[in-house]
Amino acid sequence: MAIRSLVIALALGLSLAFQAFAQAPDANTLVVAQSVDASKLDPADTGSRPEANIAAHLWGTLVQTTSDGDIVPYFAETWTTNDTGTEITFRMVPGLQCHDGEPLTAIDAAYSFNRAKDPELAFTGNTPGFIFASLGFVEARADSDLDVTIVMEQRNPIALGLIGEVFIHCMDSYMAMSKDEAADNPVGSGPYRFIEWIKDDRIVLERVADYPFAVEGAFERIVWRVIPEASTRAAELMDGNVDIVANVSPDQAATIDASGRATVQAVAGTRRIYVGFNLRDEFAASHDNPIAIEAINNVLVRRAMNHAVDVETICTQLLGTDCERATGLVNPPNDPPDLEPYAFDPEGAERLLDEAGYPRGADGVRFSIRLQSPNNRYLNDANVALAVGQYLSDVGVQTDVDLLDFSSVYVPLIIGGNMAGPLFLLGSGGATWNALYDMADLSRVDAGTNYTGWDNPDWFSGWDRIAATTDEAEQRVIVNEMLQVFYDDAPWLMMYFQPDFYGVSTRIDWDARRDEKVIVTDATLR
């Protein structure tokens, strides 16, 4: 009898436990599944896109960029720029406060900017690594309780868009915490407050009552679940346990659509996927294949490689959608109208390689080279890299593809020391609201995002010319000239703007954005 009771109790316990794990969300809860967990929740140090998605619900910004690329007020209701364009002063909305009750003023806004630049804290995330480098950020100062001024090195046409990515947080709460404490204990200022974080499992947020910018009908709770496997994410979506799934495999789209519980939204994303040529001297000195290094430093070889790869077929077959090949690093519709993408022309590629002095050997190989790629970071990245390797091998460039774990190997290799390559596949987030935002990856030779180490002076001198004029038409002419230089010199094997696939439950209304941001403050129950 005792054993029987024990078995029944065990069975009940197990069923409850499994229910807890696989429970469908209630009407007040929205569940979003991403492939990786946040590594930290510090507003000054967000790095990856999944991390930034969560941060965007915890903290507000001075201005916001809509999915259409318009700059709209948020914590700042108005702003003015000085005559030289080097200072922008924002008038903040009165009465704001952080989630711990501390009033949020211009002093806190200035602190948020300056903290991200603090050399003692040595942050490496998006704000110090990309935003400040692109902005030419000097300092932020509070002129009054409501006025904060951002000082830049020179006029920057995309300053507002960049400033709109800096998360505003309260000074007192963050002054009281060490860097490590702040990483795990977010004190927010945005529409949702932090409730709990179970590492590698979930982060739970709860809607802030009386939030001044709240959207009517928004969910009470958001659960950000970590589900690394694409097939598991799809299964959870079709079982009704998850409402939004990022990075759906295009091969699963038809199955998800047929389930009746979810549909797949495909959007033309803004992430630039490219194969970089590592042109850095320090890489060349340490690499064991000098012929490959010599080859990629020859512009004819780089152009030949661009002609060798059939990007349209890669898109259709491996990404499940048609796409137009990129002409450079700028997203449509801001790309230069006169540039035609490199055509898939293997014969032309072979001619260029012959001309460059790399004829086929007796074994049909011109030279061998290594292509390194992350595995499971971008949409179908491993297969895309293998396909690129096949196309290059077909024109005699024997390509060995090296697939690497993104977080533990690839990131330290490429961001830590720029030692990936000689060819490396990479994706870089972009935008549609201004060409200069996309071009800011190469804002200076030593910019953290200039992974190829490209140093063509015709490109880099363009930045000063852009800063010297406020005439948008004149800027556009310079932009087109710079992009022509990029196209001709081809420091990238230009691929495509990554299409994004989101699985969305049929119980909610939500539209995916082009910029990979998963913002669910406006998601509502049907």
Place this chain on the structure above:
Amino acid sequence: MTPPSVAQTVVTGPSRTPAPRRDAWRRAWRSLTKAVWPLLAIVVLLIITVAAFAGPAIAPKDPNRQNIINRLQPPMQVDRAGVVQHYLGTDALGRDVLSRLIYGARVSLLVGFTAVFIGGALGVVLGMTAGFVGGRIDAFIMRLADIQLAFPFILLAIMFLVVLGSGVLNLVLILGIGQWVTYARIARAQTMSQREKEYVEAALALGARRASVLFKTILPNILAPLIVIASFNVASVILAEAALSFLGLGVPPTVPTWGGMLAESRDQLLAGRWWLAVYPGVAIMLTVLAFNILGDWLRDFLDPRLRGVD
């Protein structure tokens, strides 16, 4: 499937008079023909071995040749000319599944046999030394074995492969080193029982060197249980290789392996592309099953207590 514990193995000894080699083979053949399953297992293993060795000659396509236009074709699909180009279909990059399966056999068998050889050689030498010399050396070797057994093997392998990097050589080394304990414990127990026997004392009394006694006199008499263990062990090593390749820690993804093929099939299963998982899965299952059946038969065949019992 785990290899049998020491308690399951059969202890044989020199007390039986060794039969002439020709008689042993004849007896083995009779035993095999009586029991159908071991014979089938040998046939399966022969087919896989031939496939592994003659891969380039019999594989219909280059296993790494991609054709993304023809990706995810189901098995036996005819082309416009009415010809079947890919008997077992194609994978997500349009590579021929049958050819990858044939080449995958190479890695599985190479890793299986080499790792067992490394683990067996290391384990037998250490185990026999421990059993013959005794004392502190015995204690030291056995404590080493206890420490290794305290670690879950797959975790240990993952740890080493993350540090050393993936690749066939590293995989074989770590899988081989992971197996030595099993052989060492059996070799030690067998050696301890043999060293008290008169034929060993006689060899020592005649002035034979200890190493010679150990490896020329004792080793032939303790080989039978070690061979049985090895046959089971090959199966478990092949499974471990498949598991590590599935986790992306085995051989590089560009080398076709059965475990790697299974891993690549994950995202396609929901979409009903069953052939990407079923064929490598069946190949792994058949190979492991064959080695296990063969191991069972060897255990019975080499056990003098079961001689004449079907």
